Amino acid sequence: MSIKNICQISVTNRQQVFQVPRGEPLLMAMAKLSQRAIHVGCRGGGCGLCKVKVLQGDYQTKRMSKAHISEEEAAMGFALACRLTPLSDLELESDHFQLRKQQIQQAI
Numbered sequence: 001m002s003i004k005n006i007c008q009i010s011v012t013n014r015q016q017v018f019q020v021p022r023g024e025p026l027l028m029a030m031a032k033l034s035q036r037a038i039h040v041g042c043r044g045g046g047c048g049l050c051k052v053k054v055l056q057g058d059y060q061t062k063r064m065s066k067a068h069i070s071e072e073e074a075a076m077g078f079a080l081a082c083r084l085t086p087l088s089d090l091e092l093e094s095d096h097f098q099l100r101k102q103q104i105q106q107a108i
C-alpha cells in the first residue's frame with residue numbers, strides 16, 4: 001500500500017479545492033499556493049482567524065490555545081489551520097472565526 005504525498009483539500013463553504021503536500025501545515029501550504037480559502041492571521045496559533053471545522057479526513061494538530069479551540073470543539077473537528085497537518089484528503093469548512101463574530105453582532 002502506498003501513501004499519497006499529496007492531499008486534496010476541499011473547502012466546502014468557499015467551493016474551493018486545492019492540493020497540498022502531505023505533512024506540511026495546511027495554512028502555510030495553502031498560502032504558498034496563493035489560495036485564499038482560509039483566513040490567514042498570525043500563523044502561530046494566537047489569533048484564531050484560521051479556525052476551520054474538518055468534516056472528513058485524517059489530520060494531526062500541534063497544541064492549540066483553548067481560547068480558540070476548546071476540548072469539546074477539538075473533539076467535533078474544529079482546529080486552527082495553522083496548527084493542522086493533513087494526513088489524508090480533507091473536507092472542511094472555513095470562516096468559523098468570522099461566524100462567531102457575526103453571531104456576537106447578531107446578539108447585540
Ligand code: FES
Nearest residue numbers: 041042043048082
Ligand atoms: S493564523 Fe492565527 S491562529 Fe492560525
